[in-house]
Each structure stands twice: as C-alpha cells, then as structure tokens.
Amino acid sequence: MTEESARDDGGEFDVATDGGADGKGVVRRDRFSGGPARGFLSSLEADERIFEADLEVDRAHVVMLAEQGIVADDVAGNVLTALDAIEVEGHAGLPEGEDVHEAIETAVIERIGEQGGKMHTARSRNDEVAACIRYRLREDVLEAIETTLALRESLVEVAAEHADTVMPGYTHLQPAQPITVGHWALSYEAAVRRDTERLLEAYDRINQSPLGGAAFAGTTFDIDRERTAELLGFDGVVENSMDASSSRDFLLETVQTLSTHATTLSGLAEDVVIFANRGFVDLSDDYSSTSSIMPQKKNPDTLELVRAVAGDAAGSVQGLTTTLKGLPRAYNRDLQRATTHAWETVDAVTEASEVAAGAVATADWNEETLAAEAGEGFSTATGVADLLAANGLPFRTAHEMVAVAAENGGDYDALEAAAADVLGEPLESLVDPEDVRDALDPAESVASRDSQGGPAPDAVADQLEDARRAIAADEATLEARIDALEDAHEALRSEVNEYV
DSSP: OOHHHHHHTTOTTOOOOOOOTTSTTSSSOGGGSOSTHHHHHOOTTGGGGGHHHHHHHHHHHHHHHHHTTSSOHHHHHHHHHHHHHHHHHOGGGOOOOSSHHHHHHHHHHHHHOGGGGGGGTTOOHHHHHHHHHHHHHHHHHHHHHHHHHHHHHHHHHHHHHTTTOEEEEEETTEEEEEEEHHHHHHHHHHHHHHHHHHHHHHHHHHSEEOTTOTTTTOOSSOOOHHHHHHHTTOSEEOOSHHHHHHOOHHHHHHHHHHHHHHHHHHHHHHHHHHHHHTTSEEOOGGGOBOOSSOTTOOBOHHHHHHHHHHHHHHHHHHHHHHHHTTOOSSOOTTHHHHHHHHHHHHHHHHHHHHHHHHHHHHOEEOHHHHHHHTTTTTTTHHHHHHHHHHTTOOHHHHHHHHHHHHHTTSSHHHHHHHIIIIISSOGGGTSOHHHHHHHHSHHHHHHHOOSTTOSSHHHHHHHHHHHHHHHHHHHHHHHHHHHHHHHHHHHHHHHHHTTO
16 A cells, blocks of 8 residues: 555544655645634643553554554664654654644654654554543553542541440431441441442453554554554453444543542541531641631631532533533544543542542541530430330330430430330330440440441441451552553563664
8 A cells, every 4th residue: 555545544534644844734734734723623732641642552553563564664663763752852842733643643754754654554543542541541540549449448447446436426417326436437438449349340441442443444454453452551452443433431431430439538528527517526737727817717628629529520420421422423523522521530539539538547536525425316216216126015116105205305214204104114114224224325325236237346347357358459459450551561662672
C-alpha cells in the first residue's frame, strides 16, 4: 500500500501527510487547519493528562508494526527515538494540534520527516484515544482503590480501639439502641469494602485494549492486537472493532462506582459532623477550621466538603449518561466531552476518600460523653422487650407494655407500673428483676446483642478479624495489579530499546 492509502485505512479523521516543513497541514489538509471552530474542537490542553499514555500507546503500536513487518525496523527506530525526545520536552513542547494525538504525530514528522507518518499505519485516532483513556484511567482507579483501603484500615483501627466503647445508636436521628463505636466503624468498613470490590471489578473491564479496532471497521493490515495489549499491560482486547473504538460504558461504570463510594463517604462525613456537634468526637485541627469572626468555633469543614463531593459525583453520572444516551455507532465527537466527567470524578472522590481516612484516623472519641448519652431516650427499651419475650410473653404484648413504661420515664419503676396496668400482674412474676436492671444498662444491653454482626464486643471481634482478612486480600489484589502494569512498562521499554 502507499503511505496515503495506509493512513486512510486508519479512519475518517486521519488524512494524508504533506510533510510540510513548518508543521502546518502535516496531519490534516489545509482546508481543516483554521477558522473560529478550531479552538472549540481542540482538546490539546485537556489532553495533558493522557500525554504519557499516548506516548506508550504509540510505542507499543510501532513495536508491533515492526514485529509484523508492516514498517521497517529503521523507521520504527527513528519514530521511537523521536517519541523519547518528545517525552523529554513534555506536553508543553508540543506543536499546535487538535488534540494530543495529532500534536505528537506532527512533532514526530517534524523531527524525522514524512516517514514519521508511518506510526499511524493501521490505526485511527478513534481506537488510539480509547486506548489512551483506558491506559490512564486504570492508574487513577488503582489510586482510588488504594485510598479506600487506607480508609478501611483507619476504620478497623478505630473499631479495635473502641470495641467496648458504648455509644448511642440512632434511626431517624432519634435515640434508638445503644451500640459501640467499634460497631459503628465496622458498619462503614463493610460499606467501603463493597466500594473497593466494585472499583476492582470496574478496573478489570477498563483494562481491555481497544487498540487495533481502527476507526471502527478494523484494518486490512496483518496486525497483532494481542501483542499491543500485552505490551501495554492490558489483560486482553475488546474483541469487536466497532465496540472497541466507540464504547464508553467503562467510563460510565467507573463514574457510577466512584459516585457510590462518594455516597458512602458522604454518610460517614455526615455522621462525624453530627457526632462532633454533640460532643461525641473531637476532630484533629488538621481536619478542622475556625470561624473568621467567632474565635470559639471549631468547624468540621473538611468533612463537609467530603459530603459535598457526593453531589459532584452524582452530577457527573448524570452528565456522562446524558452525553452517551442515544449516541449512534460508531465514533461521535460527543465522546470528547465524556472523558472530562471521569477525570473530575476520580480526582475529587480519591481526594475525599483520602481526607476521610485521615479524619477518622486522627479523631478523638469522648468515651465519657458517649457512655452518658448511650441510654438517652430509653434506648434500652428494645432489650427489655426482648427479655420479656424470651421469658414467654408475646413480643407484641411486651412491646406494648414497654411503650407504656417509656411514656413514664422508662426506668424500673415505670416498667413495674406498666406490667400492672397492661398485664395485670407484677413484673417480678414474669422476669428476674436483676435481669431487667441489666437490660436497662446500656453496656449490658450491648453485651447481650452477640448475634452475628451485632455490637457485642465478642461479635465485633469476629467482624474485626473478617475485616482484616478482607483488607489483606484486597491489598494483595491491588499490589498484583500495580506490579503487572510496572512489569508491562519495563517490558515495553526493553522492546523499544531494541530499536532506538
């Protein structure tokens, strides 16, 4: 094939080179080189994020082309040498272009002449950009996963230290039943654990190579898609060429998963903000601020911002979904706007997760205040009703009796009076008075709730062991993902060195 036909095979955006010395029209015809819409079309500035990814994708593609005999070894060597020089100069050294892909190719052609255009043989910007996005996004997702693990470790440390620290538990923000700080912390560890799992699953779907799909209809060249996937550390290829170049469901899944994690973080932040307001917990100064006018104030500002990130992430889900909704196959330029949602969301949620981990790890729990408030609002009422039911009284009857007692203070005397009013018999005839007094005590009430997953210290100890095992397993999985990418990077560098 001629150079022009080879480049036309790459897709609708990829047209013949003229080898102009000034770089104008190197990748595109002069007809498309100016006008007021050029700036609107350009993503070059935003593409700085995938500059390194594009260079790696270029290298893998050129190595594969040489191995397949599609380009000569000396041409491959010249292109790869030029790419190394462009990397040294950085994104700021690129010539003008509609995007980073065009700018890098232009820079290569300016350095080595027309033969630089051979780097684009058998591909399109469509599969190229999809590969670059996946290449960079997987690294960002791994970083997000790392922050979820740090948060889980902080929560486990709090749970271990406060497995016996009794605190009030709430439903509808009303005192409900006494629990422990450890039980509360592990409830969030369990939620963040699922967030970690979802991110790991999303990573596996991100880490598939679209390279070789070309514009959307494949290529006539004898390329090796599995080889470029291997060189780039992808686990496999997106098989269908149209799907490979045009699908962005991996972006949507990632943003949705990050939004779910941000929602978990928002709940955690809200709890701690409320607890701080009630004097249950004291945030470190590093995670607080003071008022500009009221010197006595200590505000949980960082956690309020963590809470707000959930709204931003939810907005990104909506924005990205709307962008993708109804797009026809195959490539559409709308997709240029889609990626921004992913970058903004992964950055914001990762930072929020890191801040939440630090805030939890450095907070001081006020054990005396928590213990004093644990029985607030007759929060042991359910335990008393359970005790009566365990001694033969139908639960609904016990519920009614304890509700009457709650209206009259919820102490032992109120229970005695309620038994006489509702049941017509003394409380002592139903249950041992000492057992009732134990049920009324918040610490004893908590200790009695030793069912699987409950707040009793023994049950919390089992949950702690399970949480630590899960964290260790996920850390090993994360480390394996990171090592695989580092190994692939080194292997590609070794292959490149054979040509330069």
